[in-house]
Amino acid sequence: MSSEAQDLEKLTSEEYKYGFVTHIEMDTVEKGLSEDVIRFISAKKEEPEWLLEWRLKAFRLWQTMEEPDWAFVDYPPIDYQDISYYSAPKMKERPKSLDEVDPELLDTYEKLGIPLKEQEMLAGVAVDAVFDSVSVATTFKEKLSDMGIIFCSFSEAVKDYPDLVRKYLGSVVPQGDNFFSALNSAVFTDGSFVYIPKGVRCPMELSTYFRINSLGTGQFERTLIVADEDSYVSYLEGCTAPIRDENQLHAAVVELVAHDNAQIKYSTVQNWYPGDKNGKGGIYNFVTKRGKCAGVNSKISWTQVETGSAITWKYPSCILQGDNSVGEFYSVAVTNNRQQADTGTKMIHIGKNTRSTIISKGISAGYSSNTYRGLVKIMKNADGARNFSQCDSMLMGDTCGAHTFPYIENHNDSAQMEHEATTSKIGEDQIFYCNQRGISTEDAVNMIVNGFCKEVFRELPMEFAVEAQKLLGISLEGSVG
Amino acid sequence: MNSSMKQQEALQQFQTHFAAYEERLNGNAGSPDHLRRKTAMQQLADTGLPTLRDEDWRYTNLNPVLKTGFVPSTMPKKEVLTIVNTREFLPDVQSAARLVFVDGHFIAELSQLTGLPQGCTISSLSSAVAETPELISTAPAGVTDSAVRQFTLLNSAFAEEGAYIRAAAGCILEDPVHLLFLSSGAPQPCIHHPRIILHAEKGSEFTVIEQYAALETGVHFTNTVVESTVAEGAHLHHIKLQDESSEAFHISATYARVSRNASYDNHYFGLGSRLVRNNIHAVFEDEQAECTLNGLFLPRDSQHMDHHTVIDHAQPRCNSHELYKGILNGESRGVFSGKIVVRKDAQQTDARQASNNLLLSEDAVVDTKPQLEIWADDVKCTHGATIGRMDDEALFYLRSRGIALAEARNMLSQAFASELVSRVRNEALRSHLDSLIQQRLESSRKDG
Numbered sequence: 001m002s003s004e005a006q007d008l009e010k011l012t013s014e015e016y017k018y019g020f021v022t023h024i025e026m027d028t029v030e031k032g033l034s035e036d037v038i039r040f041i042s043a044k045k046e047e048p049e050w051l052l053e054w055r056l057k058a059f060r061l062w063q064t065m066e067e068p069d070w071a072f073v074d075y076p077p078i079d080y081q082d083i084s085y086y087s088a089p090k091m092k093e094r095p096k097s098l099d100e101v102d103p104e105l106l107d108t109y110e111k112l113g114i115p116l117k118e119q120e121m122l123a124g125v126a127v128d129a130v131f132d133s134v135s136v137a138t139t140f141k142e143k144l145s146d147m148g149i150i151f152c153s154f155s156e157a158v159k160d161y162p163d164l165v166r167k168y169l170g171s172v173v174p175q176g177d178n179f180f181s182a183l184n185s186a187v188f189t190d191g192s193f194v195y196i197p198k199g200v201r202c203p204m205e206l207s208t209y210f211r212i213n214s215l216g217t218g219q220f221e222r223t224l225i226v227a228d229e230d231s232y233v234s235y236l237e238g239c240t241a242p243i244r245d246e247n248q249l250h251a252a253v254v255e256l257v258a259h260d261n262a263q264i265k266y267s268t269v270q271n272w273y274p275g276d277k278n279g280k281g282g283i284y285n286f287v288t289k290r291g292k293c294a295g296v297n298s299k300i301s302w303t304q305v306e307t308g309s310a311i312t313w314k315y316p317s318c319i320l321q322g323d324n325s326v327g328e329f330y331s332v333a334v335t336n337n338r339q340q341a342d343t344g345t346k347m348i349h350i351g352k353n354t355r356s357t358i359i360s361k362g363i364s365a366g367y368s369s370n371t372y373r374g375l376v377k378i379m380k381n382a383d384g385a386r387n388f389s390q391c392d393s394m395l396m397g398d399t400c401g402a403h404t405f406p407y408i409e410n411h412n413d414s415a416q417m418e419h420e421a422t423t424s425k426i427g428e429d430q431i432f433y434c435n436q437r438g439i440s441t442e443d444a445v446n447m448i449v450n451g452f453c454k455e456v457f458r459e460l461p462m463e464f465a466v467e468a469q470k471l472l473g474i475s476l477e478g479s480v481g
Numbered sequence: 482m483n484s485s486m487k488q489q490e491a492l493q494q495f496q497t498h499f500a501a502y503e504e505r506l507n508g509n510a511g512s513p514d515h516l517r518r519k520t521a522m523q524q525l526a527d528t529g530l531p532t533l534r535d536e537d538w539r540y541t542n543l544n545p546v547l548k549t550g551f552v553p554s555t556m557p558k559k560e561v562l563t564i565v566n567t568r569e570f571l572p573d574v575q576s577a578a579r580l581v582f583v584d585g586h587f588i589a590e591l592s593q594l595t596g597l598p599q600g601c602t603i604s605s606l607s608s609a610v611a612e613t614p615e616l617i618s619t620a621p622a623g624v625t626d627s628a629v630r631q632f633t634l635l636n637s638a639f640a641e642e643g644a645y646i647r648a649a650a651g652c653i654l655e656d657p658v659h660l661l662f663l664s665s666g667a668p669q670p671c672i673h674h675p676r677i678i679l680h681a682e683k684g685s686e687f688t689v690i691e692q693y694a695a696l697e698t699g700v701h702f703t704n705t706v707v708e709s710t711v712a713e714g715a716h717l718h719h720i721k722l723q724d725e726s727s728e729a730f731h732i733s734a735t736y737a738r739v740s741r742n743a744s745y746d747n748h749y750f751g752l753g754s755r756l757v758r759n760n761i762h763a764v765f766e767d768e769q770a771e772c773t774l775n776g777l778f779l780p781r782d783s784q785h786m787d788h789h790t791v792i793d794h795a796q797p798r799c800n801s802h803e804l805y806k807g808i809l810n811g812e813s814r815g816v817f818s819g820k821i822v823v824r825k826d827a828q829q830t831d832a833r834q835a836s837n838n839l840l841l842s843e844d845a846v847v848d849t850k851p852q853l854e855i856w857a858d859d860v861k862c863t864h865g866a867t868i869g870r871m872d873d874e875a876l877f878y879l880r881s882r883g884i885a886l887a888e889a890r891n892m893l894s895q896a897f898a899s900e901l902v903s904r905v906r907n908e909a910l911r912s913h914l915d916s917l918i919q920q921r922l923e924s925s926r927k928d929g
Binding site for chain 1: 536540825826828838840841842843845846847848849850851852853854855856857858859860861862863864865866867868869870
């Protein structure tokens with residue numbers, strides 16, 4: 001066995017570093033899904049009648065739908081009756097300050113590298129930390145509310161801002177949009193809500209860390225971000241999950257609405273438990289993310305670094321409705337061992353002079369399969385629409401797969417669109433060049449991979465860029481093909 | 482479900498035709514040949530005809546085909562045959578042999594099969610089958626993955642006529658073999674299922690021109706299957722020129738198996754038919770083989786042209802090149818779906834694919850799906866797709882030099898098309914193609 005192969009062996013067999021279980025008593029509902037469970041969730045969360053009806057409508061739609069099977073992923077059928085749809089840390093009342101939060105919980109975040117306690121003083125990042133399904137602590141809320149910015153958990157928003165929630169909930173991803181969004185609409189337990197009023201530029205990056213903790217519970221998050229006219233917001237979402245032997249389902253829905261001249265930047269680092277070397281365990285990440293550029297000159301930008309999950313099924317999309325609106329998608333997807341990813345984006349050009357950019361970098365190693373699937377659709381009236389797509393894949397080893405399935409549909413002759421894709425491996429000459437200059441093979445691979453992903457990393461906010469590079473290093477160091 | 486009702490009805494109609502066909506067999510129903518047809522029909526019934534919900538058919542609606550009640554084609558009348566001048570379809574192109582079919586029936590009087598070089602077998606399929614009944618297989622290699630397997634099965638159940646070309650080891654045919662499929666514009670919409678079998682044995686080389694043309698306008702449905710095998714060191718050049726009546730439907734499946742050091746190239750030029758669906762499925766069966774797929778399609782009015790290709794790099798060290806271009810006018814719609822599969826261990830594959838589309842009108846639509854499926858790491862695979870209208874700057878450049886707008890547009894379209902024409906080796910054929918494309922572009926301009 002060559003030294004390179006040994007490195008590969010050593011590094012790709014690295015254990016998942018964020019695998020630990022927090023022992024907190026949970027208030028969990030019996031497994032299974034029925035109208036009663038939905039009523040239970042709704043009652044538990046003291047929701048208004050209209051939201052319960054909304055959930056039930058979604059549930060009825062879901063019952064008529066079939067699970068999609070077109071994605072290039074393979075997994076045993078999911079028993080939706082074998083999942084518990086509600087799980088919340090047991091707590092007498094909501095904590096007023098960080099000091100009241102269960103220390104064990106805070107410790108969990110500490111291990112993940114988001115020291116909540118230090119946040120207020122140091123990081124300047126307001127965190128709406130979601131532990132399983134209920135928001136535990138929210139920082140910086142006051143500072144933001146002075147500016148009229150609403151940043152709170154979804155359940156709070158339902159209570160405090162019912163009109164806003166009612167107006168925008170489901171306006172981008174309707175209940176019956178797809179199988180998983182319907183499921184989410186029926187059973188979502190919590191999430192984040194952001195509203196940026198007219199003319200306000202959010203002064204800090206808003207951030208949520210999602211955690212899945214309880215065994216046998218699915219995580220059904222719902223995020224809704226509304227940027228009113230002339231506003232700007234940058235939102236970070238990060239995910240890690242503890243080690244589990246059972247596959248867990250995560251079916252989240254994220255909706256973004258950008259009005260005239262508004263900008264939303266949404267960044268994700270997804271590092272959920274990918275399962276062990278043999279593909280046992282891991283998270284099923286079936287997420288619907290969609291943004292609507294409703295107003296003129298609006299802009300929505302998705303940046304994602306996907307390194308975790310056993311299966312990723314995710315297509316952050318932009319509906320470019322307002323004239324001159326802009327959609328962007330920057331993605332790095334890394335798969336190793338038995339991971340499977342089918343991810344990409346959809347850009348729907350409706351307004352005139354709408355522009356979209358897609359940069360996707362896929363890296364596969366081990367026995368994994370990594371698919372880019374994207375749609376660019378230019379509607380009849382989208383005069384002067386412009387799209388540029390670039391999908392590059394890198395393969396490490398001869399047992400993995402990299403696939404590209406772009407769909408390009410053009411109904412307007414003045415539109416211009418280009419799609420390019422390449423597939424490559426790390427060149428031996430590149431490694432040799434680095435070795436020659438005293439750089440170890442491991443470091444060389446790291447450098448080359450980081451260079452390969454640079455176009456995406458530079459779109460990430462500072463804090464995330466550092467974490468993303470670290471994650472990439474952990475996932476792939478030494479995996480020289 | 483309205484659409485699947487239509488599939489059901491159409492399927493039943495095909496089954497009725499098949500039952501009628503069986504009755505005519507008069508005791509031959511137990512023959513292996515017939516059992517094979519029966520199997521194909523049964524498999525088709527099990528699979529069902531595709532709908533828009535099938536991933537491979539999401540851009541092509543078959544309803545116009547399915548709701549037309551087709552009848553099996555009948556032998557064309559004698560007077561139709563007397564007016565046919567086979568030379569006019571491909572003027573100036575010297576051919577080694579010519580097989581002419583009218584409404585799917587082989588017309589010996591119009592064909593020319595004499596003076597063939599030694600080692601070369603060229604005949605109508607019916608006479609080849611008379612000697613070797615197992616020639617028509619139920620399932621050509623690759624059919625199970627094929628997006629048009631239903632139509633291949635339909636062809637397998639009904640195919641009685643077509644062409645059989647076999648070049649024995651080392652046999653090299655300089656001039657192309659011309660296969661001319663004509664439709665007489667029969668009053669009742671008829672369906673025919675030509676089957677073409679091409680065998681290039683070790684070290685042989687030949688060229689086939691597969692041409693579809695109309696004598697009269699009229700509705701008909703051509704459902705072709707081509708099976709080619711290219712043995713070690715052999716070269717097969719396949720040119721397809723499709724210019725059927727603007728009311729016709731055309732579905733075809735071309736399967737190619739390419740062996741060591743062999744090459745297969747397919748050049749497609751699409752002008753005719755109301756709805757066209759072409760499928761090409763090429764598989765490398767051994768190392769160091771090469772495959773080229775080129776295509777040019779020029780739909781206008783409400784024509785719909787759909788092209789699906791799969792190149793299966795099942796073996797290492799093979800090269801493939803693919804270039805499809807569309808020039809779309811009127812309210813036409815063009816579809817391209819190209820897939821390159823690189824199997825595990827197919828190392829050192831070099832695969833290139835490009836789909837470029839030029840929109841000449843506001844109402845034309847293009848859907849393109851260039852796909853890569855890669856399971857090996859030491860490979861070079863690229864694909865690219867572009868869609869857009871004519872470059873304003875290029876037009877301005879020409880106009881600033883005193884060239885009228887219409888003329889400038891014509892020049893640029895012609896230049897866009899010429900890349901594909903120039904890849905055809907036969908010079909006479911090239912100039913014929915050039916003039917056909919020129920005519921098409923000019924007539925579209927007048928319409929538009």
